[in-house]
Amino acid sequence: MEDITLFISKIEGEIDGIVPGSLKPETHFREIPEWSSMHALVLMALSETEYDVTLTGEDLRKCGTVQEIYNLISSRT
Amino acid sequence: MAIFSVNGSRICGIAAAVPKEKEHNLDYERLTEAEKKLLIKTIGISTRHIAPPGITTADLCQQAAEKLIDTLKWDKNEIDLLIFVSQSPDHFLPASAVILQHKLGLPKTTAALDIMLGCSGYVYGLSVISSLLSTGGFKKAILLAGDISTHGITRTDKSTWPLFGDAGTATAIEFNSTSKTFFNLQSDGSGANAIIIPDGGLRNPISEKTFVNEEAEKGIIRHRRNLWLNGLDVFNFSVREAPVNIRTLMEYAEVPEEQIDYFIFHQANLLMNETIRKKLKLPVEKVPYSLGAFGNTSSASIPLTIVSQLNQMTLTPKKLLLSGFGVGLSWASAILDTEKIICPEVLYI
Numbered sequence: 001m002e003d004i005t006l007f008i009s010k011i012e013g014e015i016d017g018i019v020p021g022s023l024k025p026e027t028h029f030r031e032i033p034e035w036s037s038m039h040a041l042v043l044m045a046l047s048e049t050e051y052d053v054t055l056t057g058e059d060l061r062k063c064g065t066v067q068e069i070y071n072l073i074s075s076r077t
Numbered sequence: 078m079a080i081f082s083v084n085g086s087r088i089c090g091i092a093a094a095v096p097k098e099k100e101h102n103l104d105y106e107r108l109t110e111a112e113k114k115l116l117i118k119t120i121g122i123s124t125r126h127i128a129p130p131g132i133t134t135a136d137l138c139q140q141a142a143e144k145l146i147d148t149l150k151w152d153k154n155e156i157d158l159l160i161f162v163s164q165s166p167d168h169f170l171p172a173s174a175v176i177l178q179h180k181l182g183l184p185k186t187t188a189a190l191d192i193m194l195g196c197s198g199y200v201y202g203l204s205v206i207s208s209l210l211s212t213g214g215f216k217k218a219i220l221l222a223g224d225i226s227t228h229g230i231t232r233t234d235k236s237t238w239p240l241f242g243d244a245g246t247a248t249a250i251e252f253n254s255t256s257k258t259f260f261n262l263q264s265d266g267s268g269a270n271a272i273i274i275p276d277g278g279l280r281n282p283i284s285e286k287t288f289v290n291e292e293a294e295k296g297i298i299r300h301r302r303n304l305w306l307n308g309l310d311v312f313n314f315s316v317r318e319a320p321v322n323i324r325t326l327m328e329y330a331e332v333p334e335e336q337i338d339y340f341i342f343h344q345a346n347l348l349m350n351e352t353i354r355k356k357l358k359l360p361v362e363k364v365p366y367s368l369g370a371f372g373n374t375s376s377a378s379i380p381l382t383i384v385s386q387l388n389q390m391t392l393t394p395k396k397l398l399l400s401g402f403g404v405g406l407s408w409a410s411a412i413l414d415t416e417k418i419i420c421p422e423v424l425y426i
Contacts, residue, residue: 016111016114016115016118017111034109034111034112034115036112036115037236037308037309038112038115038116038119038120039115040309041119041308041309041312041348041349042119042348044309044312044313044316045312045316045348045349045351045352048316048352048355048356049352049355049356052356054313054316054317056309056310056313057307057309057310057313060309
């Protein structure tokens with residue numbers, strides 16, 4: 001899997017309202033302003049289409065930071 | 078495995094009816110402006126048609142059927158099969174299809190039955206009709222499919238209210254010895270709770286607790302006679318199972334993607350359908366959408382998409398792949414050849 005910088009830039013490209021460059025590996029994604037279940041769907045769709053990895057709601061509940069999501073997807077690719 | 082082919086049926090026409098009453102998701106007061114924009118962009122649903130009290134799914138399907146029979150100039154006495162696919166029937170009993178046999182003025186020689194399925198229901202209904210027509214004992218059939226889904230949702234639940242629209246459709250199908258249709262039907266009841274109206278049936282009869290509103294999450298206030306939707310679970314199910322079901326059917330039928338003119342998916346939500354499209358590597362122009370104007374219309378969504386988006390395109394021969402996936406959990410796909418499908422304009426009742 002690509003490095004986390006590219007992963008982050010893809011998330012920033014998919015989710016409106018995130019200023020490019022503002023998302024960090026240590027960012028707690030639920031603290032992104034206006035975070036909602038729709039954003040969770042966007043992340044799940046990104047994982048499916050870009051990495052062919054299924055993320056469940058339970059997976060996301062266990063993750064707190066962008067780094068943790070990246071690690072989880074990496075472990076399944 | 079429920080993967081099979083059937084000889085002997087051909088779609089002649091499709092009609093669709095929706096209520097005149099329309100709601101725009103920009104006017105949904107329980108979402109912030111940012112949420113509204115995100116919803117319309119991501120889920121893809123701008124407007125939905127909502128039936129007023131007194132209008133039932135059977136009413137919408139009846140109007141669509143009357144228009145279709147009239148347009149095709151079918152003799153009602155020749156219709157010997159009527160199937161009503163819905164999860165919002167007029168009554169627990171009798172079956173709505175039987176009531177509609179009478180209301181449509183069909184003869185007593187018409188076989189009529191209901192099929193209680195939602196998102197996958199249109200394809201399941203087609204499979205039953207095709208199989209019965211293939212016996213040679215039936216010549217003409219009408220498949221009614223639709224739902225008044227808004228009867229089960231509430232404005233206080235932002236996870237369901239902006240998604241669903243109401244619609245009823247009618248599809249005219251006749252015996253044709255040369256045509257061949259392929260089906261792949263599946264089910265998984267372990268996911269029953271992913272989309273469910275918990276109370277009102279025999280498992281959980283109406284009780285004093287049924288209509289007590291509870292806040293399941295922030296922005297989701299509902300009672301036990303409302304539709305409960307676990308969007309993340311449905312997303313996972315759909316993007317996992319639908320592509321496999323479709324690929325398996327294409328391999329079974331020996332029909333590659335290049336030979337299929339349109340892939341018409343159940344209109345669940347844009348993000349989910351686009352994920353399925355991308356996983357199947359299908360070109361955008363082969364996957365039409367009607368959800369922007371009508372929302373998720375349950376079993377009506379596939380025929381409504383054909384009527385509202387393909388219309389004139391169906392007047393010449395086409396090869397179509399239809400796929401429905403959702404409540405049950407239940408999913409199904411079909412590959413069929415069409416010669417000329419007559420589609421009157423969508424009716425606004």
